[in-house]
Every structure is written in C-alpha cells, then in structure tokens.
Amino acid sequence: MSDHEEHVIDRESGTMGMWLFLFTELFLFGGLFLVYAVFRYMHPAEFHEAGLELDTFVGTLNTVVLLISSMTVAMSITAVQKKNNALALGLLAITTILALVFMVNKYFEWTHKFHLVIYPGSPVLENMERGELLFYGLYFIMTGLHALHVIIGLIVLFFAGYGIMKGTVTSERTLLLENAGLYWHLVDLIWIFLFPLMYLIT
Amino acid sequence: MTQSEKYTHVSYREHQGKYKGIMAWLTTTDHKRIGLMYLFGIAVFFCVAAVLGLLMRIEKIAPGETIMDAATYNGIFTLHGVIMIFIVVIPGIAAVFGNFCLPIMIGAKDVMFPKLNLLSWYIYVIGAILGVLSQFMGDGPPDTGWTFYVPYSAEANSNVVIALTAAFVLGFSSILTGLNFIVTIHRMRAPGMTFFKMPLFPWSLYATAWIQVLATPIVGITLLMVIAERTLHIGFFDPALGGDPLLYQHLFWIYSHPAVYVMILPAMGVVSEIFPTFSQKPVFGYTAIAISSLAIAVVGYFVWGHHMYTSGISYYSRWFFSFLTFIVAVPSAIKVFNWISTMYGGSIELRTPLLYAISFIFLFLIGGFTGLTLGALATNVHVHDTTFVVAHFHYIIFGGMGFAFFAAMHYWFPKMYGRMYNEKVANLAWGFLFVGFNVLYFPLFIIGLQGMPRRYFDYLPKFQTGHVISTIGAFILITGLIIMIANLIRGVRKGAYASANPWKGVTLEWQIESPPTLLNFDKVPEIKHPPYLFKKETEA
Ligand SMILES: [Cu+2]
Numbered sequence: 001m002s003d004h005e006e007h008v009i010d011r012e013s014g015t016m017g018m019w020l021f022l023f024t025e026l027f028l029f030g031g032l033f034l035v036y037a038v039f040r041y042m043h044p045a046e047f048h049e050a051g052l053e054l055d056t057f058v059g060t061l062n063t064v065v066l067l068i069s070s071m072t073v074a075m076s077i078t079a080v081q082k083k084n085n086a087l088a089l090g091l092l093a094i095t096t097i098l099a100l101v102f103m104v105n106k107y108f109e110w111t112h113k114f115h116l117v118i119y120p121g122s123p124v125l126e127n128m129e130r131g132e133l134l135f136y137g138l139y140f141i142m143t144g145l146h147a148l149h150v151i152i153g154l155i156v157l158f159f160a161g162y163g164i165m166k167g168t169v170t171s172e173r174t175l176l177l178e179n180a181g182l183y184w185h186l187v188d189l190i191w192i193f194l195f196p197l198m199y200l201i202t
Numbered sequence: 203m204t205q206s207e208k209y210t211h212v213s214y215r216e217h218q219g220k221y222k223g224i225m226a227w228l229t230t231t232d233h234k235r236i237g238l239m240y241l242f243g244i245a246v247f248f249c250v251a252a253v254l255g256l257l258m259r260i261e262k263i264a265p266g267e268t269i270m271d272a273a274t275y276n277g278i279f280t281l282h283g284v285i286m287i288f289i290v291v292i293p294g295i296a297a298v299f300g301n302f303c304l305p306i307m308i309g310a311k312d313v314m315f316p317k318l319n320l321l322s323w324y325i326y327v328i329g330a331i332l333g334v335l336s337q338f339m340g341d342g343p344p345d346t347g348w349t350f351y352v353p354y355s356a357e358a359n360s361n362v363v364i365a366l367t368a369a370f371v372l373g374f375s376s377i378l379t380g381l382n383f384i385v386t387i388h389r390m391r392a393p394g395m396t397f398f399k400m401p402l403f404p405w406s407l408y409a410t411a412w413i414q415v416l417a418t419p420i421v422g423i424t425l426l427m428v429i430a431e432r433t434l435h436i437g438f439f440d441p442a443l444g445g446d447p448l449l450y451q452h453l454f455w456i457y458s459h460p461a462v463y464v465m466i467l468p469a470m471g472v473v474s475e476i477f478p479t480f481s482q483k484p485v486f487g488y489t490a491i492a493i494s495s496l497a498i499a500v501v502g503y504f505v506w507g508h509h510m511y512t513s514g515i516s517y518y519s520r521w522f523f524s525f526l527t528f529i530v531a532v533p534s535a536i537k538v539f540n541w542i543s544t545m546y547g548g549s550i551e552l553r554t555p556l557l558y559a560i561s562f563i564f565l566f567l568i569g570g571f572t573g574l575t576l577g578a579l580a581t582n583v584h585v586h587d588t589t590f591v592v593a594h595f596h597y598i599i600f601g602g603m604g605f606a607f608f609a610a611m612h613y614w615f616p617k618m619y620g621r622m623y624n625e626k627v628a629n630l631a632w633g634f635l636f637v638g639f640n641v642l643y644f645p646l647f648i649i650g651l652q653g654m655p656r657r658y659f660d661y662l663p664k665f666q667t668g669h670v671i672s673t674i675g676a677f678i679l680i681t682g683l684i685i686m687i688a689n690l691i692r693g694v695r696k697g698a699y700a701s702a703n704p705w706k707g708v709t710l711e712w713q714i715e716s717p718p719t720l721l722n723f724d725k726v727p728e729i730k731h732p733p734y735l736f737k738k739e740t741e742a
C-alpha cells in the first residue's frame with residue numbers, strides 16, 4: 001500500500017526472522033543427515049569403502065576456501081560498520097571469488113566421478129554393493145543441495161553488495177548485509193559437517 | 203440484532219491505494235486483505251475437494267463399480283486428500299483468521315514482514331495450481347494417497363512428481379507464514395501486552411507457528427528425496443534402489459503427525475475466544491490453555507510412530523510411541539475441561555458461533571477418544587487401515603478444525619465485512635452440517651470395526667447398510683454447506699450493517715471499527731489488564 005506509513009523492520013526482528021529461516025534450512029539438511037546416519041549404521045563397511053573413492057585433498061581445500069570466505073564476509077560487515085565501503089566491497093569480491101573457486105573444484109570433482117561412470121543410475125553404480133550405492137546417492141544429493149545453497153548465497157551476497165553501492169546498506173542499516181553473512185555462515189557450517197561425514201570416514 | 207447504520211469510515215476494503223480493482227488486492231501487503239485472499243483460495247479448493255468426497259461416497263453406495271472404475275477412485279481419493287490436507291486444512295485457520303486477526307488482537311498495525319506475507323500467498327497459489335495440474339498433466343492422476351508411501355510412490359506410473367512438488371511448495375508457504383507470525387508475536391505486541399496478557403488465539407498461533415517452522419522442512423526434504431528417487435534414480439526409500447521404505451514412513455510422520463496440530467491448535471484457539479465472549483465470563487484456566495498449546499506442540503513431535511504399529515518397528519518403540527500418544531491427549535483434555543468450565547455460571551447466549559464451538563467440543567471428543575483407541579497397541583492392530591481410521595481422522599479434522607473454521611467464520615464475519623449474515627439461516631445450516639456430519643462419519647466407525655478397509659472402492663455386501671447411511675449423510679452435509687455458503691455470500695452483499703462489537707467481545711479486535719481501517723488502530727492501544735475482563739469483573 002502506497003500510503004502505508006513506512007513499515008520499518010528493525011534490526012532485531014530482521015535478525016530473528018533470519019535465524020528462524022536458518023533453523024528451517026538446518027532441519028532440511030537435518031533430514032538428510034538423519035538418513036545418512038541410518039544408512040551408515042546399516043552399512044558401516046561399505047560406507048568406508050565408498051568414502052575411499054573421494055579425494056580428501058580437494059575436500060580439504062574446499063573446506064579451507066569456504067572457511068576463509070566466511071571470514072571475509074564477517075570482515076566486510078565490520079568494514080561497513082566502520083564506514084569503509086570500499087573495503088567492504090573488496091572483501092565481498094574476495095568472498096565471491098572464493099565461492100567460485102569452491103564451485104570450480106566441485107565441478108572437477110563431479111566430472112571426475114562421471115568419468116569413472118559413477119553417477120546416479122549409472123551401470124557401474126548399480127552393480128556396486130547396496131551400502132556404496134546409498135553412499136553415492138547421499139553424496140550427490142547432499143553436496144548437490146549444498147552447491148545450490150552456495151549459488152543462492154552468492155546471489156544474496158550480490159544484493160548486499162549492490163545495497164552498499166546504492167547506499168541502502170550503511171553503517172546504521174546493516175541488516176541486509178548481516179543476514180546475507182548469516183546465510184553464508186550457514187552454507188559454511190553445513191559443509192563443515194558434510195566434509196568429515198563424506199571424506200574423512202575412511 | 204440491533205440494526206446499525208452503514209459505517210462512515212474508510213475501511214481496509216474500500217481503501218484506495220496505488221492500484222485499483224483486482225490489482226489492489228493482488229499487490230496488497232495488508233494482513234487483512236491477505237487473510238481474505240487466503241479465504242477465497244481455501245473456500246474454492248474446499249468446495250472442489252468436498253465434491254470429490256461426495257463422488258467417492260456415491261461410488262460406495264453399492265458394492266462393485268457404481269459410477270467410476272477403481273483407478274479413477276484411487277485418483278480421486280488422492281486428490282481429495284492432497285487438496286484437503288495441504289491446500290485447505292494446513293493453511294486453514296492460521297492463514298485466514300491468523301492473518302486477519304493476529305495483528306489486531308495483539309494491537310499491531312500489520313505483521314512484521316508484510317511483503318513476505320504476500321509472497322507466502324503467491325507461493326500458496328502456485329502450490330495449489332500445481333496440485334490441481336498433477337491431475338490433468340502427463341501420465342494420469344497420482345493414485346498413491348496423500349501419504350505418498352514408498353515404494354509405490356517411487357514406482358507408480360502416475361503423475362506423482364508434480365503432486366510431490368505441489369506439497370513441497372505449499373510447505374514452503376506454510377513455513378514463511380509461521381516465521382512471520384513468530385517474529386510478529388515476539389516483536390509487535392502493543393505496549394503492556396506481556397505474553398500472558400495475550401489472548402488465546404494468538405497463543406495457539408504461536409505454538410502452531412513453531413511447528414510450521416520446525417517440522418515442515420523435514421517433510422520438505424523427504425518429498426525432495428522421493429522426487430530425486432523418481433527422477434534421478436538415487437536410492438533412499440525404494441528397495442529396488444537399495445533404500446529402506448520404513449525410513450520414508452518415519453520421516454513422513456515426523457512431520458505429518460505434528461501437522462495434525464498445525465491443523466487443530468488454531469481451531470482450539472478459535473473456540474478459546476468464542477466461549478468467553480458468549481458466556482460473558484473470563485476464560486477458565488487461561489494459563490493452562492496457553493501452556494497446553496505449547497505442551498501439545500512439544501509432545502506432538504514424539505508420537506509419530508503410532509502410524510506405524512503394524513509396519514514392523516520394534517516392540518519397545520511401539521510401547522514408547524503408544525505411551526506418548528496417551529500423554530499428548532492430556533493437554534487436549536485440559537483444554538476441553540477449561541472450555542466447559544468457562545461456560546459454567548456464565549451468561550450464555552446461544553448464537554451461531556457458539557453453536558459451532560459447542561459442536562466442535564462434541565465432535566472433537568469423539569475424535570479424541572477414538573484416537574486413543576487407535577493409539578493403544580492392541581486395538582490399533584485390529585482397526586489399522588480400516589474406515590475406523592477414516593472416521594477418527596474426519597472427526598478430528600473436519601469435526602474439529604472444520605467446525606472451528608466455520609465457528610471462526612461466523613464469529614469474525616461482522617468484523618471482516620462490517621455486515622451480518624442471517625442468523626436463522628446460519629443456525630439452520632449448522633443443523634444440517636451437524637446432523638449430516640454424524641450420519642456420514644459415524645457408520646464408518648462401525649463398519650471399520652467390522653473390518654471394512656479404507657481406500658477400497660469395492661466391498662463385501664455385508665457393509666452396504668453402513669455405506670448407504672454414510673452416503674445419505676454426505677448429501678445432508680453438502681446441503682448444509684450450500685446453505686451456509688449461500689447465506690454468508692448473501693451476508694457480504696446484502697446483510698444488515700453490523701456494529702463494531704456485535705458480540706460484546708473484549709479482545710482488541712472488537713474495540714475498533716467494523717470493518718477495520720487500513721491501519722487497524724488510530725492510536726496504539728496500551729494494555730493494562732489481562733484479556734477477557736468482562737464488564738461484571740471490571741466493576742467488581
Ligand atoms: Cu499421528
């Protein structure tokens with residue numbers, strides 16, 4: 001409504017809404033983690049076998065990349081609060097680059113799997129043990145869903161950066177950037193759990 | 203009824219914003235208009251699904267094929283379930299009356315995130331359209347039932363993916379509404395309104411919203427997994443792909459049992475408003491009702507296994523789930539005692555909303571007690587998957603939530619439209635609905651006990667008497683629905699103008715104009731008293 005008196009979402013409410021949304025995201029992945037736990041309990045040895053196939057080096061690299069990107073987002077919030085917009089934008093740019101590095105790594109990792117004819121429904125996979133089949137199913141859906149979240153996170157960060165440039169995100173009004181940062185930390189956090197469960201269980 | 207003059211203020215319905223006509227509604231962020239938009243959506247889909255229900259009843263008037271073949275019957279009961287559950291009942295009271303009343307009842311001008319609220323409505327509409335499309339597109343209507351049990355749903359050749367997507371999208375809408383309400387209740391209560399000075403309808407919405415936020419993602423990811431199973435052949439639940447079908451049932455009911463409370467808690471909130479108003483007496487045991495909503499929400503998370511007694515889960519888990527199912531009945535019973543005690547010694551005025559509210563208690567009690575029959579291990583095995591379950595479920599959902607929805611409709615109608623429906627006709631419609639409902643569903647308890655399975659389009663001749671009675675009930679019920687809806691529509695167009703407070707209610711929504719202005723309050727109210735202080739008490 002045009003002549004609604006300006007409806008202001010204060011910082012605390014905005015943050016609260018974001019946290020509630022993050023809860024739902026956690027529960028969304030929580031369902032998958034639950035399925036993982038059940039299947040791993042049923043097939044411990046086969047999960048071990050299948051986990052060997054994953055490249056721990058790429059996994060570790062991606063973990064480090066995401067952790068650093070989380071740090072740069074946090075730093076950009078502080079930069080905006082200190083009214084240093086140029087620095088904040090620079091830090092967001094670094095975050096974006098790191099996210100892209102993560103995605104490129106992911107891309108090569110997946111294409112390598114495809115190369116080995118390991119993808120959902122592939123003939124090689126279908127002849128594997130039941131536990132390995134389940135492991136790879138979870139691997140693709142969980143890392144895939146996570147990658148989707150990385151992309152969504154990038155879009156949100158882009159809007160936050162655009163807000164800084166347009167002047168809607170300022171040292172007094174950091175809500176959008178803070179929520180973008182919170183979302184990015186969630187993406188990071190989920191990976192922190194995915195990484196050991198997929199790559200380090202051997 | 204005292205005949206009032208037409209109101210002179212500019213209400214939210216006439217308010218002129220940037221756009222005119224239908225666009226003014228489609229772009230509105232006003233919580234009252236969004237509430238009405240949900241009402242229209244829900245009403246349309248309710249009528250569609252009710253007609254489907256009637257068709258099923260007609261099919262069952264005689265054994266064998268009567269008006270449709272078995273495959274069509276499967277498609278129709280699935281669509282009836284999907285529409286009723288995901289499009290009508292789950293959003294139901296919270297989306298319509300929650301949106302309309304919650305901000306007013308806590309003394310706010312809108313919800314905290316009005317644009318998100320509008321977005322939720324659009325997501326709802328998209329989900330609803332997908333749900334209907336699933337019937338007509340591709341490989342024929344889904345025939346899995348609204349529960350989408352794997353492995354059948356993973357392998358059936360029907361249009362399951364679109365139906366699953368619809369349920370997923372609708373869940374997302376539900377989550378956003380819940381999120382909005384939680385923040386609104388935490389942050390926008392009028393000065394002086396502590397949590398325990400809040401009316402009980404907002405309390406029930408608060409408990410509901412937490413379930414929406416915390417349980418819906420689980421079913422979301424579960425439905426996504428079935429979609430992945432069907433489209434990408436990733437094994438989760440289908441044994442052919444290495445998965446475990448029992449896991450699906452667990453994940454599905456982890457959400458879908460709490461979802462029953464998403465349906466019924468707001469209904470309890472509605473009658474908790476109606477009883478004090480029509481008894482002109484403070485609600486009995488305010489704190490107990492408020493807290494029991496939360497207790498139901500919490501305990502309700504841990505009872506899902508009672509849907510799986512016969513699926514081969516372990517003895518101890520069955521014992522545990524049965525025990526908790528009995529526990530979760532306690533807070534519901536507390537509420538029933540409180541409602542009845544509220545009426546005791548009050549100056550009762552038996553108006554249409556109270557009629558609906560009292561019949562709510564009656565039907566809810568039957569539904570609740572048969573729920574215990576189903577929650578007990580030994581009897582459950584006997585009546586599992588029979589029409590006993592169908593009857594129980596409809597007594598809770600239609601007799602409970604449905605009648606509370608009608609109660610809310612008749613209670614807040616003068617506030618929403620500033621007009622009154624014809625009360626005599628409304629009472630007549632109530633009579634048809636109440637009688638029709640019991641004639642329709644009660645025989646299902648009996649033939650269920652005798653072994654009539656649910657979801658069958660054919661049956662042994664010995665069940666025919668029950669089915670015929672039930673079908674007669676369906677026609678009485680539909681007659682009542684038609685009278686009620688026609689009466690309400692006539693009320694909107696031609697009804698007598700209502701005063702601001704026709705029921706002498708004391709909660710905030712009755713202290714402002716009917717219909718409310720765009721911003722609800724001229725000045726933000728200050729709350730000094732607990733809710734439900736009627737004149738008698740303030741003088742004493
Ligand atoms: Cu249940």
